[in-house]
Amino acid sequence: MLESYIRSRRQEKDILLMTHIVLGYPDFETSLALVETMVQAGVDLMELQIPFSEPIADGPVIARACQKALERGVTVRRCLEAAHEAAANNDIPFLFMSYFNILFKYGTDAFVQRAREAGIKGAIVPDVPPEEGDEYLTAMTAHGLDPIFIFAPTSTDDRMKIVARHARGFVYCVARKGVTGEKTEFSRDLDGYLARCRRATELPLALGFGVSSPEDVDALRGRVDIAVVGSQAIRVLEDKGAAAVGEFIAGLRK
Amino acid sequence: MNRPGYHGRFGGAFLPEILVATFDQLGQAFAQAKADPSFWQEYTELMSTYSCRPTPLTPADNLSRHFGGARIFVKREDLNHTGAHKANNVMAQGLLVRRMGKTRVIAETGAGQHGVATATMAARFGFSCTVYMGEEDVERQRPNVFWMQQLGAEVVPVRDGSRTLKDAINEALRDWARNMDDTHYVLGTASGPHPYPEMVAYFQSIIGLEARKQILAQAGKLPKRVYACVGGGSNAMGIFSGFMDDDVELVGVEAGGKGLGTGMHAARLASDQGSVGVAQGYKTYFLQDDDGQMRDTHSVAAGLDYVGVSPILAHLHETGRARFESATDAEVVEALRLTMRMEGLIPALESAHAFAQAFKEAPKLGSDDVIVINQSGRGDKDIFTVADAIGDPDWERFIIKKAEAYHA
Numbered sequence: 001m002l003e004s005y006i007r008s009r010r011q012e013k014d015i016l017l018m019t020h021i022v023l024g025y026p027d028f029e030t031s032l033a034l035v036e037t038m039v040q041a042g043v044d045l046m047e048l049q050i051p052f053s054e055p056i057a058d059g060p061v062i063a064r065a066c067q068k069a070l071e072r073g074v075t076v077r078r079c080l081e082a083a084h085e086a087a088a089n090n091d092i093p094f095l096f097m098s099y100f101n102i103l104f105k106y107g108t109d110a111f112v113q114r115a116r117e118a119g120i121k122g123a124i125v126p127d128v129p130p131e132e133g134d135e136y137l138t139a140m141t142a143h144g145l146d147p148i149f150i151f152a153p154t155s156t157d158d159r160m161k162i163v164a165r166h167a168r169g170f171v172y173c174v175a176r177k178g179v180t181g182e183k184t185e186f187s188r189d190l191d192g193y194l195a196r197c198r199r200a201t202e203l204p205l206a207l208g209f210g211v212s213s214p215e216d217v218d219a220l221r222g223r224v225d226i227a228v229v230g231s232q233a234i235r236v237l238e239d240k241g242a243a244a245v246g247e248f249i250a251g252l253r254k
Numbered sequence: 255m256n257r258p259g260y261h262g263r264f265g266g267a268f269l270p271e272i273l274v275a276t277f278d279q280l281g282q283a284f285a286q287a288k289a290d291p292s293f294w295q296e297y298t299e300l301m302s303t304y305s306c307r308p309t310p311l312t313p314a315d316n317l318s319r320h321f322g323g324a325r326i327f328v329k330r331e332d333l334n335h336t337g338a339h340k341a342n343n344v345m346a347q348g349l350l351v352r353r354m355g356k357t358r359v360i361a362e363t364g365a366g367q368h369g370v371a372t373a374t375m376a377a378r379f380g381f382s383c384t385v386y387m388g389e390e391d392v393e394r395q396r397p398n399v400f401w402m403q404q405l406g407a408e409v410v411p412v413r414d415g416s417r418t419l420k421d422a423i424n425e426a427l428r429d430w431a432r433n434m435d436d437t438h439y440v441l442g443t444a445s446g447p448h449p450y451p452e453m454v455a456y457f458q459s460i461i462g463l464e465a466r467k468q469i470l471a472q473a474g475k476l477p478k479r480v481y482a483c484v485g486g487g488s489n490a491m492g493i494f495s496g497f498m499d500d501d502v503e504l505v506g507v508e509a510g511g512k513g514l515g516t517g518m519h520a521a522r523l524a525s526d527q528g529s530v531g532v533a534q535g536y537k538t539y540f541l542q543d544d545d546g547q548m549r550d551t552h553s554v555a556a557g558l559d560y561v562g563v564s565p566i567l568a569h570l571h572e573t574g575r576a577r578f579e580s581a582t583d584a585e586v587v588e589a590l591r592l593t594m595r596m597e598g599l600i601p602a603l604e605s606a607h608a609f610a611q612a613f614k615e616a617p618k619l620g621s622d623d624v625i626v627i628n629q630s631g632r633g634d635k636d637i638f639t640v641a642d643a644i645g646d647p648d649w650e651r652f653i654i655k656k657a658e659a660y661h662a
């Protein structure tokens with residue numbers, strides 16, 4: 001489902017853009033406005049992060065945004081409603097990004113079913129490796145959502161093959177060690193790693209962690225299918241306001 | 255269910271992909287060490303020359319007479335170097351780090367106890383050391399911060415989340431995701447993703463091995479009950495493991511804080527407010543809201559102030575092999591006072607939870623019965639916290655004067 005969408009979009013564009021927002025940060029009105037802005041700026045897919053109090057895979061920018069959202073009383077129910085609204089009004093695929101406890105506590109199957117009803121196409125849950133994924137994968141399959149799995153530079157070739165067996169839609173390749181929101185050098189070093197990713201799966205590849213400028217996106221053209229922009233969009237939002245986010249996103253693929 | 259890393263339905267390794275290879279490496283290093291008899295020998299030798307192992311088992315006859323029931327014995331983990339059982343785990347992990355050829359260690363700390371132990375180990379082994387500590391705990395535990403720094407560690411205040419122990423764990427995991435090549439994460443308790451619960455419990459089992467032998471030698475029988483306080487669960491697992499296959503009741507005591515009805519506590523198993531969840535890489539009972547967001551916890555003892563609990567203890571709770579109770583801040587301070595006056599022992603506020611519960615139960619047991627309390631640490635180094643908890647006016651005057659002297 002996601003896979004065919006990505007392939008057909010790639011007929012028209014040499015690289016796709018996936019962006020990320022934290023639902024309810026700084027508030028739901030802004031979140032929904034950001035979605036519109038980003039879609040108008042040409043974004044091809046979006047991650048909607050449901051805040052969790054223990055975001056171990058996130059760096060300071062996203063972790064703080066999640067924390068502020070929670071301090072303001074963001075609930076999972078309200079996130080599901082906002083996602084529903086975003087998906088109903090915008091014609092691109094939306095994915096949930098969160099941590100497993102959010103699904104588990106809601107009831108994994110019930111959560112995935114609600115996500116499907118809200119029009120969500122897939123999910124990125126970074127603390128569910130395939131070994132711990134029975135419940136999650138069963139629910140995702142039952143409701144026709146794509147589980148997006150992750151490759152890291154520390155993943156061995158064998159490990160990538162195991163992960164790839166469970167992946168659908170595309171595979172999210174983490175550009176470097178560490179967490180989100182730090183600087184990445186998109187140098188030639190990436191080539192060996194991306195070649196390993198390529199060999200491990202036929203699925204489209206996305207690359208994220210540290211993508212923050214048109215130069216970064218340029219460097220990824222021809223190497224992956226999707227460039228993922230996360231923390232930098234939050235920084236622009238915090239420094240220059242919601243309006244500047246549209247310009248920033250539109251400028252990434254000039 | 256016998257999946258590796260699982261204890262009943264608890265445990266697991268819910269890890270971001272970036273850390274999977276590192277945990278695999280650690281799991282292998284631990285399995286090799288466990289299978290190699292020279293490792294345990296090296297460990298016990300180190301602990302007998304660098305720390306005070308075997309630690310004694312002290313008969314607390316004055317307290318026994320006072321309560322008029324069971325005869326009380328105290329396992330003296332307070333006599334370890336750096337003043338708590340934390341040294342056991344930390345020195346064993348140090349040996350493992352050396353085997354893995356890594357040169358840097360990181361740790362989380364709440365009370366500062368585990369941080370000081372890790373900084374000590376790093377100094378001894380020649381590793382560089384970074385300790386993550388919630389900003390609120392940095393404020394509360396200045397003396398431990400001072401010692402960590404004197405021992406050569408870098409102390410990083412964590413400003414995210416509730417700025418306490420769980421947030422320090424998150425930050426340590428983030429550091430590790432960046433620096434796994436040369437760095438080992440010395441987790442301080444029997445919680446977290448596999449293999450930590452099993453590994454830390456194994457290292458701490460030295461407590462129970464000794465205690466079982468000692469009680470048989472000194473009392474001529476096994477204890478009726480064994481009491482230990484429960485933060486993440488390492489000292490409890492340590493002493494319990496010596497009596498797991500015996501007809502001995504295992505009692506874990508959690509922080510009752512200001513009372514279970516107030517919500518200000520850390521009783522994940524002993525209250526009905528904990529529920530199963532997945533956070534910080536493992537599945538266990540957490541204090542969380544209906545959405546799965548972790549709640550703030552409270553205890554007079556910083557070392558018990560944690561939202562999760564060892565998955566091994568969660569399993570023992572569910573199977574009924576161990577019983578979990580809680581003691582309130584007020585009960586704990588009272589138990590500490592009594593123990594100081596009657597035995598000249600100064601338990602850490604954490605350990606005093608085990609004493610408080612044992613005191614509730616000892617009078618109801620027979621005079622033929624024997625019980626063991628694990629004194630996980632000593633309280634004299636927590637003078638600021640203990641003096642605050644007791645509310646000693648002379649101490650307060652002293653601090654005010656001291657502060658004035660710095661101002662002058």
Ligand SMILES: Cc1ncc(COP(=O)(O)O)c(C=O)c1O
Nearest residue numbers: 485486487488489557604630631
């Ligand atoms: C003296 C002492 N006892 C107990 C604990 C609680 O940890 P655990 O439950 O892992 O034994 C701590 C933690 O800092 C401690 O310092």
